[in-house]
Amino acid sequence: MNAKQKILAAIRRQSPARPSLPSLDEAWIEYPDAQAQFAAALASVGGQVVEAASFADLPAVIAQLPPMEQAAKIVCTVPGLPLGNCVLDEVADPHELADVDVAIVAGRFAVAENGAVWVEAGRLRHRAVCFICQHLVLVVPQSQVLHNMHQAYQRLTFTEPAYGVFISGPSKTADIEQSLVIGAHGARSLTVAMVAGWEGV
Amino acid sequence: MSNELIVTDHAKAAAEFVRDDARAHWHDQALWFVRVKRDRMAQSLPEWETLRAKAAEIKAHTVGHLADYLEQFERQATALGAKVHWAADAAEHNRIVLDILQRHGVRQVAKSKSMLTEECHLNPFLERHGITVVDTDLGEWIVQLRGEPPSHIVLPAIHIKKEEVGELFHRKLGTEAGASDPKYLTEAARYKLRQVFLESQAGITGVNFAIAETGGLVVCTNEGNADLGVSLPKLHIACMGIEKLIPRAADLGVFLRLLARSATGQPITTYSSHFHGPAPGGELHIVLVDNGRSSILGNDDYRRSLHCIRCGACMNTCPVYRRSGGHSYGATVPGPIGSILNPARDPGRYATLPYACSLCASCTDVCPVKINLHEQLLTWRRDLAAAGKLSWSKRAAMKVTAAVFARPGLYRLAGKVARFCLRHMPRVLLYGPWNPWGRQRELPQAPRRSFREQYARRPKP
Amino acid sequence: MPRVGLFIPCYIDQFYPEVGLATVDLLHRFGCDTDYPTAQTCCGQPMANTGCVKQARPLAQRFVEIFADYEYVVCPSGSCTAMVRHHYEEYFHGDAAYAKIRERVFELTEFLVDVLGVQRVEGSFPHKVGLHQSCHGLRELRLGRSSETVGPAFNKTRQLLESLEGIQFAELTRPDECCGFGGTFAVNEEAVSCMMGLDRVHDHLQAGTEVLTANDMSCLMHLDGLIRRQKKPIRVMHVAEILAGCAIPPAPQG
Numbered sequence: 023m024n025a026k027q028k029i030l031a032a033i034r035r036q037s038p039a040r041p042s043l044p045s046l047d048e049a050w051i052e053y054p055d056a057q058a059q060f061a062a063a064l065a066s067v068g069g070q071v072v073e074a075a076s077f078a079d080l081p082a083v084i085a086q087l088p089p090m091e092q093a094a095k096i097v098c099t100v101p102g103l104p105l106g107n108c109v110l111d112e113v114a115d116p117h118e119l120a121d122v123d124v125a126i127v128a129g130r131f132a133v134a135e136n137g138a139v140w141v142e143a144g145r146l147r148h149r150a151v152c153f154i155c156q157h158l159v160l161v162v163p164q165s166q167v168l169h170n171m172h173q174a175y176q177r178l179t180f181t182e183p184a185y186g187v188f189i190s191g192p193s194k195t196a197d198i199e200q201s202l203v204i205g206a207h208g209a210r211s212l213t214v215a216m217v218a219g220w221e222g223v
Numbered sequence: 224m225s226n227e228l229i230v231t232d233h234a235k236a237a238a239e240f241v242r243d244d245a246r247a248h249w250h251d252q253a254l255w256f257v258r259v260k261r262d263r264m265a266q267s268l269p270e271w272e273t274l275r276a277k278a279a280e281i282k283a284h285t286v287g288h289l290a291d292y293l294e295q296f297e298r299q300a301t302a303l304g305a306k307v308h309w310a311a312d313a314a315e316h317n318r319i320v321l322d323i324l325q326r327h328g329v330r331q332v333a334k335s336k337s338m339l340t341e342e343c344h345l346n347p348f349l350e351r352h353g354i355t356v357v358d359t360d361l362g363e364w365i366v367q368l369r370g371e372p373p374s375h376i377v378l379p380a381i382h383i384k385k386e387e388v389g390e391l392f393h394r395k396l397g398t399e400a401g402a403s404d405p406k407y408l409t410e411a412a413r414y415k416l417r418q419v420f421l422e423s424q425a426g427i428t429g430v431n432f433a434i435a436e437t438g439g440l441v442v443c444t445n446e447g448n449a450d451l452g453v454s455l456p457k458l459h460i461a462c463m464g465i466e467k468l469i470p471r472a473a474d475l476g477v478f479l480r481l482l483a484r485s486a487t488g489q490p491i492t493t494y495s496s497h498f499h500g501p502a503p504g505g506e507l508h509i510v511l512v513d514n515g516r517s518s519i520l521g522n523d524d525y526r527r528s529l530h531c532i533r534c535g536a537c538m539n540t541c542p543v544y545r546r547s548g549g550h551s552y553g554a555t556v557p558g559p560i561g562s563i564l565n566p567a568r569d570p571g572r573y574a575t576l577p578y579a580c581s582l583c584a585s586c587t588d589v590c591p592v593k594i595n596l597h598e599q600l601l602t603w604r605r606d607l608a609a610a611g612k613l614s615w616s617k618r619a620a621m622k623v624t625a626a627v628f629a630r631p632g633l634y635r636l637a638g639k640v641a642r643f644c645l646r647h648m649p650r651v652l653l654y655g656p657w658n659p660w661g662r663q664r665e666l667p668q669a670p671r672r673s674f675r676e677q678y679a680r681r682p683k684p
Numbered sequence: 685m686p687r688v689g690l691f692i693p694c695y696i697d698q699f700y701p702e703v704g705l706a707t708v709d710l711l712h713r714f715g716c717d718t719d720y721p722t723a724q725t726c727c728g729q730p731m732a733n734t735g736c737v738k739q740a741r742p743l744a745q746r747f748v749e750i751f752a753d754y755e756y757v758v759c760p761s762g763s764c765t766a767m768v769r770h771h772y773e774e775y776f777h778g779d780a781a782y783a784k785i786r787e788r789v790f791e792l793t794e795f796l797v798d799v800l801g802v803q804r805v806e807g808s809f810p811h812k813v814g815l816h817q818s819c820h821g822l823r824e825l826r827l828g829r830s831s832e833t834v835g836p837a838f839n840k841t842r843q844l845l846e847s848l849e850g851i852q853f854a855e856l857t858r859p860d861e862c863c864g865f866g867g868t869f870a871v872n873e874e875a876v877s878c879m880m881g882l883d884r885v886h887d888h889l890q891a892g893t894e895v896l897t898a899n900d901m902s903c904l905m906h907l908d909g910l911i912r913r914q915k916k917p918i919r920v921m922h923v924a925e926i927l928a929g930c931a932i933p934p935a936p937q938g
Contacts, residue, residue, distance in 0.1 A: 025513075026297075026309035029465065032517035033290040038526055040287035044280040046473055048273060063490060116455050117421055135480070136490035149502065150454035153447045153494075154420075171491075172476040180437040180472055183303045183500030188479075190491050193447040197362035197378065199385040200253050201405035206361060207413055207420070208447025208494070238875035247879065255858070262831060271834040540832065542862050546876050579873065581866025581880070582733065584823035588832035597823075601771075604735030613735065617868075621731050625739035628694070628726040629746065638698040659871045663878040664909030667699040674692050674701035678708065678720050 052169040056134040057216070060167050064137030067191030068204045069212040073164070077220040080161065081105055084126060087213055089157035093123035097151050100128045100161050101223060116148040125155035125209075128223045129189075131166035132214065133174050137190045139214060140174060144185030152189070158209035160189065163222040231572045233579040236551035237543070251545040253381060258539045260488020261589065268480070277477045279593035282530035285435075285468055286520060292435040292468050293511065299438025303500030305507040313343035316512045320345060320427070320460055321352055323508050327458050329354060329424040335442070335449035336360040337429025338376050338533055339462050339512060341555045345427075356427075357419045359448035361412055368395050374549030376556055377486045377535035382548050416448070426452030430463035431532070432478055433509075436471045439499040440509065443482060443492040450496055457505040461498070465511050466529040478532060481591035485536040519567055524602045528563045530592040537586035537596055543579055552576060559586035559596045566603050574612040577603035638673055645669035685717045686800070689754030691768075691789065693761045693901065694726040700901050706928035707760045707792055713928075714800050716758075721750045729767040733867045737774070744775040748782050756799065757789040760924045762821025762899045765791040770824055791825055792924055793899060797840040803847070807929045810850030814893030814918070815842055816884065816907065817860035818900035827899065831860050841899055841923055848926070854891035861887075865906035881910045888918055895919050897926055912936045 023031070053059040061071040072087065074080040084090065084105055097119070098106030105126055113119060127146070129139035139160045143149035152158060168174055178186070193208030204210065241247050265271045285292055297307045310316035316339075324332065332349065334340065334356050346356045346367070358367045362379035366372065368391055373379030380388070389403035398411045428449045432441040440461050442449045453459040469478065483489045501507035519525050538544045538558030549557040554565045554573065562576035577600045584597040607613060627637050645653070646669050654661040672680075688711055692704045711718050728743030747768065751757045759765045768789045776782035796802040821827045821841075828839030845851055864870070864880025871877075884907060888896055896911075896918050898904050908920040917935045 024309070025311040025315055028311050029309055029511070029513045029517060030290045030293065032513070033293075033465075033520060036517070036521035038287050038520060038523075039283070041280060041283050043284045043470060044277050046277065046476065048270065048277075050270060051268060067489065067493070120417070120421055138491050138495070144502070148454070150451070153450045153454060170476075171480050172473070175473045175476045178472060180434070180439050180497070180499050183503075184497075185499065185502065186497045187450070188491065188495040188497075189493065190495075191493055193445065193493055195361045195409060195446050196487075197360070197365065197380050198388050198405035198408055199383075200256065200378075200381070201385065203406050203409040205413065206409060206446035206448070207359065207416060207451055234873045234875075237873060241875040241879050244879075248883075251883075265832075265834050269834070542864065542880050543873070543876050546879050577735075578869070581819070581862050581864055581869045581877070583819040583862035583866070585819075585830070585832055585860075585862065588823055588830050601733065601735075604733070605737050606735070608735030608737070617734060617872075618736070621734050621736040621739050625728075625731050625736070625743065628728070628743055631723055631725055634694070634725040638694075642698060659874045660909070662874055663913060664881075664906065665912040666909065667695075667905055669699055670701050672701065674697040674704035675720065675722060677701050677705060678690075679722075681708075 046172060050170045050172045051135060053134050056167045056169055057164070059134040060132050060137060063135065064191060064214060067137050068194060069137060069191040069214060071214045071216055074215055074217045077102070077217055080215060080217055084159055084215060087159065089124050089211055095122050096124045096126070097122050097155070098126040099146055100126055103161070110147050110151060113148060116150040119148060119151050119154050122151060122155040124157045124159060125151045126159040126161065127152060129160040129162040129214070130222060131168055131174065131177060132162050133168050133171060133188070135170045138188040140178070140186060141189055142184070142186045149185055152187070153208045155209055157211045159213045159215060161215045161217060163220050164216040164218045166222060231553045231575060233547065233551050233575040237547035237579065240547045240551055247546055250382060250548060254539045254545045257378070257488060261485055261536060261539065264484035264488050264490065274477055274481055275591055275593050278481055278591055279530065281469060281474050281477060282592050283527070285470055286466065286526060286529050289465065289468065289520065292470060293465060296433055296435040296438055296468060299436065300509055301438070303438050305438065305500055305509055308508060308510045310510055310512045312514050316343045316462065316510055316514070317345055317348040319510050320462065321349060323460055324349070324354055324425055327425065329458065331355040331357065331419070331423045332425045332427055333357055333359050333419050333423040333452035334427040335429065335444060335452050336363055337427065337462050338555060339429055339464050340427065341373065342514065343512070357416070357423070359416050359419060359452055360444070361409065361446060364412065364416065365391065372550070372555065374557070375535060375538055376533055382550070420451040420455050423452065423456055425456050425458040425460065427460045427462065428453060430461050430467050431482065432475060433463055433468050434472050434475070435468050437499060439472070439497055441475060442496045442498070443494065445493045447494055450494055454502070459501065459505065460508045460510065462510045462512065465513055465516050482532060482534055485589065485591040486534040515568055525563060525567060525599055527594050528560065528599060530594055531560050532592060534591055536589040536591065540585045540589045542583065542585070543581060547579065552579070559600065560594070563596065563599045563603060566607065570607060570610060570612055574607050577607065642669035685715060687755040688716045688718050689751050689757045690718050690720040691724065691751065691757050691759035691764065692720065693759065693764045695905065696760065696901050699905070700922070702930065703760055703901055703922040703924055706922065706924040706930055707758070709928045710792070710796070710924055711758065714796065714802055719754070723750050727764050727767050729764060730867055732767065732771055741775050744772050748776070748785055751785055752781055755788065756795065757785060758792055758795045759789065760792045760899070760922065761901065762791050762818045762825055762827065763902060765789055766820040766824040791821060791827065791899060793841045793844055794825060794827055796844060802844065805844050805847050805927050808849035809926055811932065812852045812854050812892050812894045813845060813926070814854040814856065814888040814891060814896045815845065816863060816896060816898040816903055818898045818903045819862050821899045822860055844927060845923065854888060854893040856887045856891050858887055863903045863907055865903050870906055878910065881906050885910055885914065885916060885918070889916060893918055895921055895926070895932055897921050897923050899923050
C-alpha cells in the first residue's frame with residue numbers, strides 16, 4: 023500500500039460524525055460608505071488612497087506620488103497607461119526585476135472591511151513584479167469597492183490555472199520586539215488609485 | 224547549538240523563565256498586547272461569534288468527510304497541473320521534498336513559514352543532504368541564525384529583545400555593533416534576504432488553506448516572503464497537514480476574516496496568495512502529510528483539535544504561556560493547542576503539558592474555530608493518569624485525599640487537625656521547603672469552628 | 685418557600701465558614717428554606733482536575749445521592765458548581781438522578797438573579813471593590829460576558845453588587861485574567877501561579893481596590909495569601925459576605 027492508500031484507509035476506518043456544511047448566507051457587515059471604510063482600513067495598515075476623477079486624469083495623479091519622483095525603473099501593466107519605462111512582457115527573466123522602483127498594476131476590486139485589493143497577478147508575465155518592486159501602485163475602479171470578503175468570493179471563480187492575491191497595504195513585519203516596520207521583503211509603500219468612471223481592465 | 228529541545232518538564236522550565244522577573248513581565252506584556260489587538264478586531268465585527276460558529280461547523284464537516292475531500296483536492300489540483308504527493312509521516316515528507324529538490328539540482332531553498340515543515344524537522348534533514356535552507360520570514364530567520372526553534376507559531380522571535388537581534392545581526396551580517404533599531408535591522412534583513420530570493424533555485428511554502436473544490440492553495444504572509452520565494456525560481460513546493468483542507472472557495476470568506484484578526488489583530492494579512500496550479504513554465508508540488516493526524520481523527524475526545532488553523536490566539540491569551548514562553552513546552556507547537564497535540568504524539572515526553580494550565584478556558588473563548596481547548600486539556604489529564612503517566616506522589620496524594628473525603632467522620636477529623644496545626648504550629652514548621660504553597664503565600668487563617676459546626680449551633684428559624 | 689440544599693465547598697467548610705454563613709443569611713433573606721446535609725464532604729474536583737477519575741467517581745456518586753431530594757442545590761463557588769453541572773456527566777452517562785440534579789444546582793449569584801429574580805440587594809457598602817472574575821464562573825457558568833467574546837455586556841455578580849449603596853468598582857487593566865490558583869496548579873506550577881496572582885494584586889493596587897472580591901473562595905484564598913505575605917492594604921471578602929452585609933475585615937498589617 024502506498025502512502026495515499028494508507029492515509030485514506032486510516033481516515034476511512036474512523037467514523038466521526040458527519041455534520042452538514044453550513045450555509046454562508048447571512049447578513050454580513052455592510053458599511054454606510056464603503057469607499058470611506060476602505061480608505062480608513064487601508065490607512066490603518068499603512069497604505070493610502072488617491073483618487074482620479076477619470077482614467078484620463080490617472081497619469082497626472084500617479085506621477086505626483088512621492089515614490090515616482092526618484093523612480094528610475096517603472097513597470098506599468100495597466101493597458102492605456104503610459105507610465106512605465108520597462109515593459110514587463112519584454113523581460114525574459116523575473117530576476118531582472120530586482121531593481122524595479124515602482125510597479126503600477128490593475129486591481130480588479132477592493133474590499134472595504136480590510137483595505138484589500140484583489141490582484142490577478144497571474145495574468146502578468148511575471149507576478150514577481152508585485153513583490154519585488156520597492157513601491158506598488160494598484161489601480162482600481164472606484165465602482166468596484168465591495169463591503170466584505172463574502173462578496174469578494176462571490177465574484178471569484180477558480181476553474182483554471184491562475185494566480186491571484188489579496189494585497190492589503192505595504193509589506194510589513196513586527197518580528198523584532200513587536201515594533202511595526204513597514205517594508206519587510208515586499209513593497210515599502212502601497213498606493214491605491216481609485217479611478218472614477220472606469221470599469222477596469 | 225542543536226535545534227532539538229529536550230525540556231519536557233514544563234513546571235521546571237517555567238520556574239526558570241519566571242526567575243528573570245523583568246523579562247517574564249516583558250514577554251507577558253508583549254503577548255497581552257497582541258491579545259488586546261485581537262479583541263479590538265473581534266469587537267469591530269458584530270458577526271464575530273457567527274463567524275466562529277460557521278468556521279467550527281465547516282471544519283467539523285470537512286474532518287467528517289476528510290477522505291472524500293482529499294481525493295477531490297488531489298483531482299482538482301492535478302487537473303490544474305500541480306503534482307500531489309502523499310506522506311504518511313514526517314520522514315516520508317522529508318524524503319519526498321528532498322527527492323524533488325535533488326531532481327532539480329537545487330542547492331538553496333527559500334522557505335516561508337510552515338509549522339508543518341518544523342514539525343517534520345525538514346531543515347536539518349535537507350542540510351544533512353547538502354541543501355541550504357533559508358527561512359525567509361524575518362522571525363523564523365532570526366531564530367534560524369540563533370540555532371534555536373521558534374517559540375510561537377506566528378511570532379517566532381517574540382521571546383527575543385531587539386538588542387539581542389542587533390547583536391546577532393552584527394555577528395552574522397556585519398551590521399553596526401550596538402544597533403538595535405528595528406527599522407535598521409529589518410532593512411539589513413531585507414537586503415540580505417533579497418539576495419536569497421534571487422539566488423534560490425526553489426521556494427517552499429506552507430499552506431494556510433487548501434480548497435478541495437478548486438484544487439487551490441492559500442498562503443498568507445505580511446512580509447511577502449512566500450511570494451518572493453516562489454515567484455522567482457521555477458519550482459514551488461507546498462507542504463501541508465491533511466487537516467488544512469476546506470471544502471469551497473467561498474469558505475475562505477469565513478476563514479480569511481477570522482485568521483489575521485485572531486492571530487495578530489489585523490483585518491487581513493498583507494498578502495493572501497491564491498495558487499491554482501503552477502506558474503506558466505514552472506512546477507508546483509503539493510505534499511499532503513498525515514503524521515498522526517488520521518489517528519487523532521479517530522479519537523472522539525481530541526478530533527476537534529484537527530480544526531486548528533494555527534492562528535496562535537490561544538497562545539496569546541494563555542496566562543501560563545505568556546509567563547513561561549514557548550520553549551518551556553519543548554515542542555514545535557506550544558501553548559494550549561500544543562498541549563493537546565503533543566501528548567498524542569508522545570505521551571511520555573509531553574505528560575506535563577496538559578498540567579501547564581490553570582483551566583481558565585480563555586483559550587476556548589478566543590479560538591476562531593471554537594475548539595474546546597480547556598476541556599481537551601482536562602481530558603488529557605484523565606488519559607495520562609489512566610496510562611500511568613502521573614507521578615507517584617501526585618497519585619498518592621489524590622488517593623489519600625479521596626479516601627478522606629469518602630469518609631465524613633475522617634474528613635471532619637482531618638479538618639480539625641489541619642485547623643489546629645494552622646493555628647498553633649510555629650511558622651518555622653508550617654513554612655518550609657515541604658510547603659510549596661507557603662513559598663510566596665500565607666496559608667489561610669484557620670477558624671476555631673468549621674462551617675458545619677457553626678451551622679449546627681445556629682438557632683433554627 | 686424554595687427548599688435549598690446547601691452545597692458548601694470543603695475548603696469553605698473548614699477554612700472560611702463565614703462565607704457559608706453569609707450564604708445562608710442571604711438565602712434566608714430572600715425567602716429560602718435551607719438545609720445542610722452533613723454527609724457532604726467534597727465534590728471531587730481536585731481529583732477530577734488531576735485526571736484521577738477513579739478517585740473522583742465515588743465522590744461524585746456520593747454527591748448525587750446526598751443532594752437527590754432538594755428542590756435546589758446552591759453553592760457559593762463557581763468552580764464547584766461547574767464541576768457538578770459540566771464535568772459529572774462521565775460518571776453518570778444519562779443517569780436520571782444526576783440529570784435531575786444538573787438542572788437544579790446553582791452557583792449563589794446565578795441562583796439569586798435567575799431563579800429568585802433578585803434585582804437589588806438592600807444595604808450599603810461604601811468601598812471601592814475590585815471584582816475578580818473567577819474563571820469557571822465566567823467561562824463555564826457564563827455568569828458574565830467574558831472579554832474574549834463579542835455580545836451584549838452582562839454580569840450577574842456585578843449586577844447584584846451594584847445595587848448596594850455607595851459601592852464603587854475599581855477599573856482593572858485586565859478585567860478577567862486568571863488569578864493563577866487553578867487547583868493543584870497552585871502548587872505544581874508554583875512559580876507561574878504566584879506570578880499570575882501577584883500580577884492580579886498589582887492590577888488591583890493600581891486600580892485603587894480597597895476590597896477584592898470574587899465568587900470563588902479558592903481564587904481569594906490564593907490572592908489573599910499573596911496579599912498578606914506582601915503586606916498590601918487590600919482586604920479580601922467573598923461576594924456572599926458583601927451582599928449579606930458583613931463588616932470588612934481589617935487590612936493586613938504593613
